[in-house]
Structure formats: C-alpha cells, structure tokens
Amino acid sequence: MNPKILIVFFLLLNLTSISIQNPNPKSKIPKSIPSPAHVELAGYGFPVGLLPATTVLSHNINHTSGDFSVKLGGACKITLPPDNYVATYSDTITGKIVKGKIAELNGIRVRAFFQWWSITGIRSSGDDVVFEVGMITAKYPSKNFDDSPACEGQHSAF
Numbered sequence: 319m320n321p322k323i324l325i326v327f328f329l330l331l332n333l334t335s336i337s338i339q340n341p342n343p344k345s346k347i348p349k350s351i352p353s354p355a356h357v358e359l360a361g362y363g364f365p366v367g368l369l370p371a372t373t374v375l376s377h378n379i380n381h382t383s384g385d386f387s388v389k390l391g392g393a394c395k396i397t398l399p400p401d402n403y404v405a406t407y408s409d410t411i412t413g414k415i416v417k418g419k420i421a422e423l424n425g426i427r428v429r430a431f432f433q434w435w436s437i438t439g440i441r442s443s444g445d446d447v448v449f450e451v452g453m454i455t456a457k458y459p460s461k462n463f464d465d466s467p468a469c470e471g472q473h474s475a476f
C-alpha cells in the first residue's frame with residue numbers, strides 16, 4: 319500500500335474515534351412528555367407550542383360545544399418566534415375550540431407596537447397558524463410552534 323494513503327487512512331480513523339468518544343453533550347436532554355392538554359391541542363390540528371411547557375393543573379373541554387378551559391400552575395411569560403413578541407398566559411385560558419379554530423379566546427396577550435393586545439382567536443390554516451386580534455390577523459408558519467417554549471424565569475415542567 320502507498321504510505322501516503324496509509325497515513326490518510328490512519329488520520330481518518332483517528333478523527334472517527336474522536337467523534338465517537340465525544341458525543342454531543344447537548345443531545346443528552348431527555349425528550350419531554352407533553353401534558354394531556356398539549357396532546358388534545360395537537361388533536362385539534364394545532365402545534366403544541368401554542369401552549370407553553372408549564373404545569374397544566376387541569377383542562378376541561380366540552381366536546382359538543384367546544385368550550386374549554388385550561389388551568390396553568392401560574393401565569394407565564396414567553397417570547398414568541400420569529401419576531402420575539404412577548405406574550406403572557408393567564409393562569410386560566412378559556413375559549414371555544416373546534417378542529418383548526420379557536421374562538422372567544424381569553425387569557426393570552428401579546429405585546430406589539432408598545433401595547434398589549436388580547437389574542438381573540440387562533441386558526442390553523444395549512445402549514446400556517448393565524449393569530450387574530452379582533453379584526454387584525456397575523457400569519458406564521460406552524461413549524462415555529464412545534465416545541466413548547468418554557469415560561470421565562472421558570473424551568474420546564476414536563
């Protein structure tokens with residue numbers, strides 16, 4: 319065998335063993351288990367990230383009318399991608415949910431243009447999520463909400 323090839327071979331072998339000995343330490347975080355409320359949200363065609371990764375004390379839903387309430391362990395503040403709007407979740411969120419549509423929403427507010435706005439509805443439309451603030455709507459790709467954000471100043475509870 320050509321000695322140059324042999325050297326390259328040993329170099330490669332060495333690099334491979336280094337990468338085996340040093341697995342990415344960041345990949346050690348265990349995969350989280352979503353709460354039943356997060357699972358239910360997904361069942362209605364919404365990304366789970368619309369609900370923060372916080373303690374859900376209880377959730378109730380009337381499957382006939384769609385009326386729901388979600389009780390969180392406490393109020394929660396998150397930063398929404400991609401525009402980094404600050405949003406707050408009250409400890410109780412209520413509304414009316416059907417597949418792909420949340421209406422009469424109460425308890426989620428977002429800060430934009432130096433004001434707090436109540437998000438009154440959320441729709442799932444193809445690959446997008448549409449937020450409604452009264453008559454105003456803002457559309458974002460659903461994939462921005464694939465992961466539940468942790469409440470700021472708290473540790474992820476699930």
Ligand SMILES: *[C@@H]1O[C@H](CO)[C@@H](O)[C@H](O)[C@H]1NC(C)=O
Nearest residue numbers: 378379380381382383384385
């Ligand atoms: C659920 O909603 C339906 C339709 O509005 C209503 O008739 C029923 O009483 C509700 N059930 C409960 C448990 O509130």
